[in-house]
Amino acid sequence: MTTPLADEFESHRPRLFGLAYRLLGSAQEAEDAVQDAYLRLSGADRAGIEHLGAWLAKTVTNLCLNRLASARVRREEYVGTWLPEPVVTSDGTLGPLESAEVREQVSMAMLVLLERLTPTERAVFVLREAFAYGHREIAGVLDLSEANCRQLYRRAVGRVAAPESRFEPAPERREELVASFVTAAREGDLAGLEKLLAADVTWWSDGGGKVTAALRPIEGRDKVVRFLVGISQRFATRVDLAVVEVNGENGMAAWVGDTLLGVLGFEVRDGRIAQVRAVMNPDKLEYVRRQLTRP
Template sequence: MPSRLWHCGRVTPAPGTAEEFASHRPRVFGLAYRLLGSAEDAEDTVQEVYLRWGKADRAAIGHPGAWLARVATNLCLNRLTSARAQRERYVGSWLPEPVFTEDGTLGPMESAEQRDAVSTALLVLLERLTPTERAVYVLREAFAYNHRDIAAVLDLSEANCRQLYRRAVQHVAAARTRFEPAPGRQRALVESFVAAAREGDLAGLERVLADDATWWSDGGGNVSAALRPVVGREKVMRFLGGVRRFASGWALTVAEVNGAPALVAHAAQQLVAVASFELRDSGIAEVRVVMNPDKLVFAGRQFAAMSPGA
């Protein structure tokens, strides 16, 4: 995929540095994205990791992958600490940046566990953790690090890492939906929602929404969006009545985002919104819509590359 990395004029890498780093880049990006929930910030982190890699004495680095993970994780911890204060001032609901995943940007999506590890629902839940809890959880769950290796990455004791991991798992498990429909049913629900939205079929939308459905909008104060979650099917339906008029010129399609079927809205080939869904057998329980243009920059580049004629 397009990259803005490698050559920024601040460092002269040794011969072969870029090629050597390139083999590790997807893993570093995937780690940073899971830790930050922001593809743009993850790219900036990869850039900084690369600069440090270019300056490092690589003869002294026994395991490049472990070294890169350590540097990336600690850079992300610094970003997460400052991001918390910024998000307290965020206008409306904060949601993670969407990423199209059919191209392997976040790694293979062959199993339910791999898809779940990058799901929008999980990234939202990870916001409840402390930065260190989040780092331990991601390294353990998404990258299968053992506690000894996690301790080395974070400069903590192995016992402390185990405690942080147990605490993180408890926080995440307490808030998770455990009754998701089968993958085929999930796709059918999303496609039914998108078809009904495309046709302005409010009755069709009502049929696929759960009684306690909740609609979250992330406009960041840059575009018109609900500042608070809209809770309950009837209220969501009334809200969608207004959205239908506002979004009358949008084209709606289904694509894989963060490992799951999602609604993609675009106008004149410009990405304008991405909606992720949390599903139960009773229907769509959560809709999380990212409309903030600042959060669609990375996905917008992906979308442009996926579009016919790109």
């Protein structure tokens, strides 16, 4: 039996999870941060909370800032490439993603770029870009001056700036490319895969030292195709591949029986696949596995 407090908190949970995930790049840690916020609310003096949504956003943000400080140390010691935990977004887990700009904020590429920022810069950037907070509101969340928040935001924008795509394909074309990749991979059609890849494609693998994965990025179409040849020979017909929406973009899930082997995110440029990010660390697949096997 739920309580009025629990019911009220649950109405805020999706937004809080979306905030925590963008700040942390980890779905499981985001869940923990949101749950910690509930525990703090349970012990708080409700009479002193004027606006619950604002209080919870501030609480979750500060919990995440504490986690980011320790996460930076762990990521410096991480085995191989660090990638964010993938999240299936077709079920609204990260809220409505109704525009290209909103989808970009939760993309694997953006979450990787956010690793360049200090925890405070990241908080300012996420609150401003993803949740449309004004600088005065951000200052209230972070207990900083409005001028300081403006400066942090300008610095963050400069640090995550990336070269714009020369051509952003229509969603239908992106879907077609990813579906073609999955079909070609499923059929072992390496010539077909080669046609889908940009000449300077880069393949990133995150195994975290828990499973076999390339420790460094694989750069260039020829090297990526040779890498895919090795994968196809290793797993042959045992892998079941499926298209899924991951972090606002079409991606791919690879299963061996009931085991989720990995989740791939694709970045498209000039009509071809330019970046592939493969998350294979089983610790990072727990949340998305629960999403994909949910009844």
